Amino acid sequence: MNQSILLVDDDPSSIQVMSRILAGVGAVRFAMSGEVALRLARDVVPDLVLLDAQMPGMSGFQLCEALKADPATADVPVIFVTSHNEPAFEVAGFNAGAADFIAKPVNPSLVLARVRSQLHGKQMADELRRTATVDVMTGIANRRHFERSLEIEWRRARRCSAPLALLMIDVDHFKRYNDRYGHPAGDTALRRVAQAMAASSLRPADLLARFGGEEFVVLLPDTPRAGAEHVAHCILEGVESLAITHEKSSTARHITVSIGVSCYDQLSRCWQTDSPASRQATTAPPSCASIDLLQAADRALYLAKTSGRAQAKFLDIADAAAPHLGRDILVATEKSWSTTWA
Secondary structure, eight states: OOOEEEEEOSOHHHHHHHHHHHTTTSEEEEESSHHHHHHHHHHSOOSEEEEESOOSSSOHHHHHHHHHHSTTTTTSOEEEEESOOOHHHHHHHHHHTOOEEEESSOOHHHHHHHHHHHHHHHHHHHHHHHHHTBOTTTSSBOHHHHHHHHHHHHHHHHHHTOOEEEEEEEETTHHHHHHHHOHHHHHHHHHHHHHHHHTSSOOTTOEEEEEETTEEEEEEETOOHHHHHHHHHHHHHHHHHHOOBOTTOSSOSBOOEEEEEEEESTTSTTOOOOSHHHHTOSSOOOOOOHHHHHHHHHHHHHHHHHTTSSEEEEEEGGGTTOGGGOEEEEEEOSSOEEOOOO
């Protein structure tokens, strides 16, 4: 796997020297200020940052602290490349979150050894994190991974004025399925349902996770409500097409799912941007948080279940406290699909 390295230095000659040394080690990007580096790191998270400590504007120490404070970049190792060798300077760097130091003028062999060591450590840590964030039974992401990803994507959505959608999915009458067919058969059914959902128009950036028991969630970055409703439709159809017999279901003769959909986009009443126009607005929009998106999806799911199951309901993030405002998306029957509006 080709790992990525971000070089941050206000001296073009230093960037040229380091780029030549690191040619072939990984994909190298560079920035000549802390502000630009922070934006690049948030847009595409690197595997390693090599950082000059003293730069105009945002210093290397400030950049390192900002990277460590952001959940998306907190695990990225940072190596300071500096001409300072005083113990107090290194202590300050380690306190800011640095993983190592390289002294200027740089020794190419030493640079390569330390960079490869940090990249190897990052790769091993990433693998351990992946193992710790996978649901063993279904093979998809677990709740811990989802919760961390939700917070990361929420911050990004607010920062970039990007839409974010969430689906909460429940397998209908699953306790009855386990009681009738046994838990091993139930585990197999959940795996098949998870596979069907994973194949339902999900993009590489979308996250499908097991939330707990027979509940699943789908996190959809950069997705407005129309796109979320499309994914919900695909999931309803995908699970329906499995035709897993469920004799004890009062909804259908096979396994079905109910879906709650919530969204934060330009149609949301709590939509907020960092644009100059929004800052000049006379009336600030109401605030909202990632927990509101989750609660809206949960309440929409409750609506779908109490309205007959095997269907999807939508609630805007601003309506998390008012479940009666839900809107039908799709209603699945054993023979047909129909769309209705509340």
